[in-house]
Amino acid sequence: MGNLMQYVPGPYDVTEPVLNLIHDAITAINTEGVVTVWNAAAQALYGIPEEDILGHPIGDFFPAESIMLYNVMRTGESLHQVYHQPRADVHVFISAEPLYDTDGELIGAVAVEQNITHLVRMSEEQMRTAAQWADVSDEPYIGPSTQTVLQLLTHTPLLGQHAPVLLMGEPGTGKRTIAQAVLRHMQHDGPFIPIACDALPPALADVELFGFQGGLLSEESEGRSGRIEQAAGGMLYLANVQALPPPVQRALAKALRVGSFARVGSALRKAINCQVVASALPGTKLDPALELVLHRMDVLPLRDRKEEIAGFCQFFLARLAREMGRPIPSLSDEVLALLRAYDWPGNVAELEQTLRHAVTVCQGSTLTKEDLPMALSQGALAQLTGDATPLAVVSRAAERTRIEEALKQSKGNKTIAARLLGISRGALYYKMKQYHLERE
Numbered sequence: 001m002g003n004l005m006q007y008v009p010g011p012y013d014v015t016e017p018v019l020n021l022i023h024d025a026i027t028a029i030n031t032e033g034v035v036t037v038w039n040a041a042a043q044a045l046y047g048i049p050e051e052d053i054l055g056h057p058i059g060d061f062f063p064a065e066s067i068m069l070y071n072v073m074r075t076g077e078s079l080h081q082v083y084h085q086p087r088a089d090v091h092v093f094i095s096a097e098p099l100y101d102t103d104g105e106l107i108g109a110v111a112v113e114q115n116i117t118h119l120v121r122m123s124e125e126q127m128r129t130a131a132q133w134a135d136v137s138d139e140p141y142i143g144p145s146t147q148t149v150l151q152l153l154t155h156t157p158l159l160g161q162h163a164p165v166l167l168m169g170e171p172g173t174g175k176r177t178i179a180q181a182v183l184r185h186m187q188h189d190g191p192f193i194p195i196a197c198d199a200l201p202p203a204l205a206d207v208e209l210f211g212f213q214g215g216l217l218s219e220e221s222e223g224r225s226g227r228i229e230q231a232a233g234g235m236l237y238l239a240n241v242q243a244l245p246p247p248v249q250r251a252l253a254k255a256l257r258v259g260s261f262a263r264v265g266s267a268l269r270k271a272i273n274c275q276v277v278a279s280a281l282p283g284t285k286l287d288p289a290l291e292l293v294l295h296r297m298d299v300l301p302l303r304d305r306k307e308e309i310a311g312f313c314q315f316f317l318a319r320l321a322r323e324m325g326r327p328i329p330s331l332s333d334e335v336l337a338l339l340r341a342y343d344w345p346g347n348v349a350e351l352e353q354t355l356r357h358a359v360t361v362c363q364g365s366t367l368t369k370e371d372l373p374m375a376l377s378q379g380a381l382a383q384l385t386g387d388a389t390p391l392a393v394v395s396r397a398a399e400r401t402r403i404e405e406a407l408k409q410s411k412g413n414k415t416i417a418a419r420l421l422g423i424s425r426g427a428l429y430y431k432m433k434q435y436h437l438e439r440e
Helices: 015-021 040-046 063-075 117-136 144-154 175-186 202-210 246-258 288-293 306-324 333-341 347-361 381-385 396-409 414-421 425-434
Strands: 025-030 035-038 079-087 090-100 106-115 165-168 192-196 235-239 260-262 269-271 275-280 295-298
Touching: 015 040, 025 040, 040 090, 040 106, 063 079, 063 090, 063 106, 079 106, 079 333, 090 117, 090 333, 144 306, 165 175, 175 192, 175 235, 175 275, 202 246, 246 260, 246 288, 306 333, 306 347, 396 414, 396 425, 414 425
Parallel strands: 165 275, 165 295, 192 235, 235 275
Antiparallel strands: 025 035, 025 106, 079 090, 090 106, 260 269
16 A cells, blocks of 8 residues: 555654544553543543643543553553443543553553443433333333334335235344234234244144145144134244245245135135234345245344343343342443443343343342353453552542551551552552652
């Protein structure tokens, strides 16, 4: 790609313009704790102008962040997407890295903060809505994105014509819940008849679907109805329809196309009198004939609609608490952030099981990170920063005095002094360096 700088007239440093193009707040400090980088996003997030903070110790502004960056320099370990609430009205995911020069010498640390305050506020509103839903309804919770799918299905002429629908989505995304919600919105009194197509014996799949005429498989003179007949006036839900044998898929496609079917062993055709909703996994192939007659709608995985996690959490917590006969536990912002940071390969179903586990083991009125499975709790700020906690929100002069007193009381023993101050030994070393209190 060539050297971009050869086209720039004269000496020009692109570092500052590039940093200011980044939407996340970026802060860097040197080993003295002095701020060396503070981009435009950091100024906007915290309301601190660049000229006020550059060249000054970060401890003058953010004691907690200062100690976290010191901890990164001390351990040499990176932090990635850790939830933090630096101010009462600010919520972020923070990542941090130690910085080294070309000789491998530590020269500082850098932090990148993603502002999630608006998501936390949105989550709080969704939690209130979901709590109200759980209080007044026995129906499953439907998030905003699923509501959109539902509206498309129920506000088009498709359902009035009994046109078949295919819901394409990963396991656990709530495809069956959507199908049941469609049936409720249709306001039909008929049944909801589900079939797990991947559990059917291939040789009997057509019989299960269409039924059979008497005398073919038994001595029953009247034969037996299939699931299509049993769903009359309601809905037939075909889960994992891609698992049906190809001949059965083609027979189903023909039935849906002409609006009628025949039992196995009979030439008499019967009208289809139910709504048919099928589901399939992304990437799977259907018989082309069946794919042509199904109206496809995609259901997003939970990782692509994380803004809905708070609503699902509150709904599940209310249901689980009622089921277990206990008060609804509250959900802290830290735990909610950890849940949002996880990718949920099992989607909504995995989230429900996670919360069931958390409610079961929770000993108090608030779910903490200790109540979550290990895979989710490892991103917690307190766990990653260990005992590197700020002395207190006090002035620099008072902090220096407290450090001096602890060193005198411990007779210079830094391990004991750090314990007296409630901080790590490494953090004490950096603070001593910051205040020029180095001792032999």
